[in-house]
Amino acid sequence: MGAHQFTAHTSGVDTSIGIPRQYAWFIFALTFGLLISDYMSRQVLNAVFPLIKSEWVLSDSQLGLLSGIVALMVGLLTLPLSILADRFGRVRSLTLMAILWSVATLGCALAENYQHMLIARFMVGVGEAAYGSVGIAVVVAVFPREMRATLASAFMAGGIFGSFLGMALGGVMAEHFGWRWAFGGMALFGLVLAFLYPIVVKEKRIISPNLTHSVEKKSVQNHKPLKTIYSSRSVVATYIGSGLQLFVGGSVIVWLPSYLNRYYGMSTDTAGITAAIIVLCSAVGTILCGMLCDRLGRDRPDRKVSLAIGYCLGGCVLLSIAFALSAGPAQLVLIGVGMFIAIGTNGPTSAMVANLTHHSVHSTAFATLTLANNLLGLALGPLVIGKVSDVIGLHNAFQLMPLISIVAAAVLFYAKCHYHRDMERLNGQVVWQPNSEHSVDK
Template sequence: ATLLCAVAADYPQMLGARFLVGVGEAAYGSVGIAVVLSVFAPRMHAALSGAFMAGGSFGSVLGVAFGGVIAVHFGWRWSFALMAVFGLVLAALFRAAVSEETLARYAADPAPSPESGAGLRVPVSTLFTNPAVLCAYAGSALQIFTAAVLLSWMPSFFGRYYDLAPDRAGAIASVFVLLVGAGMVGCGMITDRVSRTDMARKWTTAIVFCAIAMTCLAIGFAVGHGPLQLLLIGVGAFFSGGSSGPAAAMVANLTHPSVQASAFGTLTLANSLLGLALGPFVVGVLADHLGLANALRLAPLTYLLAIAALALGKRAYPAGLRRLAALDSGASPGPSKGLAAPHE
């Protein structure tokens, strides 16, 4: 599909090719992360999930940078063509290195025996009947709302309020984009470390990251322009997507292995609709009416909703584990007592 972009002759052809790119990339947030988490222990899931999601931030910086250089020297069509070739090489390497056999060999948990009942498949509807999972979806999407705003609007912010030329504004903004990605990895590592003995602490760290990001960004966009503002926004950017890893780890911990790819696909859809797409759009509408500076001051308030969703998820977490244990045993997922929490 990316190669089709390179040979597109008009807008409809480019739109169709980009649509197909989106269809192909849909596996990234569902099957891809499920494959990664399947070969590592749950105690590492927050860091791995954060690193996986941060790949999009790092890739956007590198892709735009290299794409721009290629376009300047060889033309915009070659930007698509060379990126497509690079993608095909990666696909071939993946196919050579990863298979069902290698995944089974390195799986964190050994394959269950048929007698255990753990190899059963559960309905996809179970992804939406567990309140704790729904809270993880909502919390993840709402916390990435402001991170998406930073990714989209920081170049305009530096151009308007720091009087920087477009290329200079883009270069400075890319630093903050990298901070967002680095924060996803770093916060995931912190989460895994503090939750080794109690998986429920992942909810707590996610809430703390949201609170730090909200405080720093709200104050940062309210103070005058200068070094202090840049420092506060930088700290806020680092923590802005920090809850992504813990939230994804909770989704993995609360869903049956037979539907985890669907669970991560749902999580990606929630992140895209409520965060990555909605955030820049809402801030753009507010900027038209209130100005960009005022719109950016209001954006961090969405963390209040994220904190509320994550707090509810933490409260519903024990019941969610009992529902999952009931599914593993083949019983009805109703309230039960005395069941050990899985993956702990």
Template structure:
């Protein structure tokens, strides 16, 4: 009997092959839409940085703190809230999260000073904390593993696409009707979408379409221990490599509007539109790099392809961004920065697929939550804040020139993880057998 047969057989698929194919993609579309809302609410702030700086006389470090506090709360709360979702119900948890971040974004619209806005952004972070990990666990659970890197990259790219919409729409609203309407519009979109999600998606339907259901032991209360997510060296390398590789994309998401405002002398709305195009490149790269990674892995006899692809994407982005920000402002610089942005978060799909593969199914959302913690603490929170602090001393351009060097540490972690992957798979197989007994 195979390990898969030992752990548990998949239930018979629902009747109607058309429905079988359609419903998973509907779930993906709605989960992706909520991730758009998540990042629209998070990144709309970047579009109004120039307006807030002028209106409230804020320093770059204060502006960075408004951005980083969200990622910091995501980093602190993702693991406990992902664990709650694994036990309380993933769909129910996603609904509560979306309601919280949407209402908190509405509070941003009525903030009267820096400290009130900081408190509202804190609540946005609380609501968004575990959405990425729980949402992707829901999506990957109803699709075959052969497309996990592509889906992981596409799902996580929702962050970049949401940032595009948030920055572009937010910048336009800020200039024409005031920055408060930028936040109000994002809040309204989130509340509308979560109502649709709640009406369509349920735990029962997800169980019917699950590709790898929880084992009988897990459903009876026998789960893999939480500590299994932190005793696998290969998994730890995945977390660290993924988090460090997100440092530079986070910098680009937060600071490109200000970069174009200061060095290309564009108005806030014009800078937001140009920056949105570069953010779109980041999101597109996540999707396409995920597809490339899946195909590259299927062409090899082992699973090293995901690691190798992740390293390659980091190297290309490091070279292009370092050269682009090192040149004087102009077309050549923009082309190189655009190429670097395309590959900047390309390792997201491969690392998500690796984390899912090396995590036991009963704690998979929590495992992906650990990945989200690393992405937020080492990347999305640390990147914008560090660059803001450095920019106060060296100027924004000087800080942007240094940011891509963090890829060197990410590359080292991914290369180490590639060596440790076979031992990680063996460890997981033994864990699956022990929890099935």
């Protein structure tokens, strides 16, 4: 079979033309910083699980709910809040979100019992609900479309870096100052960035001056933008496959500090730092996997899907072997390598969603992806693993967990079967010829 080539039109309008590259990187840095704050506030809880469990006499199911309630609210609210952000203004919306989750995190520090903590975590979820989708839409808009998988991977790795810092710093602060100070430190960091963001990032400067009214009008008439977020088989399958894969990654991130505390006898700070290092491996992995996706998929868009499938299956094999081993250095290394590959699907699936949906509704499209990632992965995973752990133990629950990646790979294979045709239908400009060296403009 010959090479598969698409013209630039297959990725839609390049919304970055006319935006200074230096300013684009500045926007990325601040938006990335707030995403780190987002996940620091979310994941600091995992580092203090053993302390809260002991102080309030909680079950693993209750601990899982404290973590899962945030992801659940993100999943439920990300779509409607992202639609509002597209209308209300993305910069203003991102600022308000950051203020809300930071104040709610401060509420976690002041919680007097489990019920108070649950309410505060609920509000953290409300504040964080649409940040990922709106933030990545801002980033994608100010950079060239050829960098989508790399930037999406790097941006989403901010969540993993935030998890790393939240668990590592949270564990250290909790061990030396008490778990309440761990939440307080995360809240202060978020409030500082929330103050700086609207001062530096301006709504009018993140819209390309080259997007003329006539281009937008034609684009809207041809594509009916909002419909593109769910109108193709491949984009729906991408949402589902991405969410299922994050069931695995999200569960490991949430429960690994507790696993190290129970099966390795590590103290709270040591378990937090060790888990954070392994999570950092997945952050590096998702960036490198995204870069590989952009490089190999430049002239072959289908390779994005193939790589995503490979990441699912590779992570499944490595994590299955890791949790079949007994506690020790070899197991920790394999968990790190498995997570390096398992989270690599973030870049390819984000790029697929961007390519399969209209640029004017990218916030809503990424919100739909976030919805699937949270409902099927980040919320469902910790809850299910917590309940299974109550029955058969955390080690045995971790042994079953990687099998979900096989289902994710199967769903993404279905997406691959329809990917080219759905891209053609969206753009209405390119005819893909599987046995030809060239694409033909209609």
